[in-house]
Amino acid sequence: MFKVLIIDDDSATRALLKRTLQNQGYEVFTANHGEEGIALATQLRPALIVCDLVMPGIDGLEVCQLIKSDPELSTSFFLLLTFRGAKEGLIQGLDKGADDILAKPIEMSELKARVRAGLRLYQLTQDLQAKNRMLQGLTQDLQLQKQVLEAEFTEASEYVRSLLPSSLTGSVTIDPRFIPSRQLGGDCFDYDWLDPDYLAIYLLDVSGHGLGAALPSVSVLNMLRSQSLPDANLYQPNHVLMALNEAFQMTDQNERYFTIWYGVYNRLQQQLVYSSAGHAPGILINRSVDGTVTAKQLRTPGMPIGMFPDSKFSNAYCRIEPGSKLYIFSDGIFDLLQPDGNLWGLHDLINLLVSCAERGNTNLDSILEQIQNLAPKKAFDDDACLLEITFSADPALED
CATH class of the missing domain: 3.60.40.10 (PPM-type phosphatase domain)
Known part of the structure; x- marks a missing residue:
């Protein structure tokens, strides 16, 4: 079961997001400000983090930068919540390492789709890292390493293919x-x-x-x-x-x-x-x-x-x-x-x-x-x- 961490200072938003994602079968944790969110992330190492941009104290951009600079947390998929049309927040979020941006007010079906896509990327990254760790013990067998990496890239290609549209009539x-x-x-x-x-x-x-x-x-x-x-x-x-x-x-x-x-x-x-x-x-x-x-x-x-x-x-x-x-x-x-x-x-x-x-x-x-x-x-x-x-x-x- 994937662990998902929600960081938002608005209690209503936290409750709505938690209920929605729990109904999708994820193990959901919440934090009501940036400092608590970073502490929980360090403890839980979640697969995906949903974080509001505007919060008192440490805001979403700082949380994102701290998470992505931590080698133990950098592979966590980071979904930043911002207001529709907030151009500066979008650019800064991408610059700080956010993996995706979702505009408020949140459409729940879009949220669920973004979370699914993010977790697929997280799982792919974890699989690649696991295989790379395995290959470190097999450095003399270059042919096996090549075959494993090609298999992983094939999997990644299939993920990209899954996002592409079908034919139109x-x-x-x-x-x-x-x-x-x-x-x-x-x-x-x-x-x-x-x-x-x-x-x-x-x-x-x-x-x-x-x-x-x-x-x-x-x-x-x-x-x-x-x-x-x-x-x-x-x-x-x-x-x-x-x-x-x-x-x-x-x-x-x-x-x-x-x-x-x-x-x-x-x-x-x-x-x-x-x-x-x-x-x-x-x-x-x-x-x-x-x-x-x-x-x-x-x-x-x-x-x-x-x-x-x-x-x-x-x-x-x-x-x-x-x-x-x-x-x-x-x-x-x-x-x-x-x-x-x-x-x-x-x-x-x-x-x-x-x-x-x-x-x-x-x-x-x-x-x-x-x-x-x-x-x-x-x-x-x-x-x-x-x-x-x-x-x-x-x-x-x-x-």
Whole structure:
């Protein structure tokens, strides 16, 4: 049974959170101020800590910093409670090491989901640490160490996969593919109807590999999915990218940055507004009345998120013809070094997509098989994501 510690100076909030989490089967402890919370955390070593930001005496930021600086407690998942729109608290919380942020007033279903996700990450970290301790006694057997670590990264990839959305049907259909490589990476994507007429779609890729890349990717996914990113109009892609750039500067993220493509489709007007930050373009495939297939690259200027605090991002607009297809992907799909030393790149991918559309062979698995056959050992060196988005010929279809 996981131990959960709640630190909040408000007795009503403590009681509500304790009852809710006890009903989920956790062993719950409470503290009514920061000093008591730190003492209990040292004694209990809980798997997860839920802590209010604003408290008398030691506030939530100080509690977070003290917890994360203690080697015995640093793996405890730290969920910081703040008020919706409290931008300064969000940035400071992430800077002090908070693993996740939850805005007040608290939606209980969201709290339970965040706690489940946090405990999965905690358990994964504990498993990795346990295996690493075991491997310290087997340093001469490097092959066994490699196999165990690969198994752990596979487990982490499956966790990331569990967070990703399933296919979407309706007036817009989305067929997604996530192909994890042998190294855990930072690819992530999501799509959701902001309201019945506006569909948000985004795909991001954090620099590097391993848990260091996967965890920021999951943090961004959770923040956008919960709509807790401050000062971000989710209907305006450039606003979203600017807010992400403020919240995730690489100087505060272990020098990690990420690229992202973000678009919002207006179902009734059949218009797509999009913006990108150092990411590969979306590829829009259209077939004209005479059967001619064309490809349009959808990309705007912009540096990757986190590189420069004053980066600017712009929107672009595109008319979406009925029956057209949009492909969004990470660079792992097209950065393929061939056996002859040549690089199979973006333009080769575009040519393949056009060729498949001309032949009427737009099955996503078939397209991926053709790409993988070009990769060394038919496997991607990096995590790869590919979304195929098909726009209905009838925009009035209900979703």
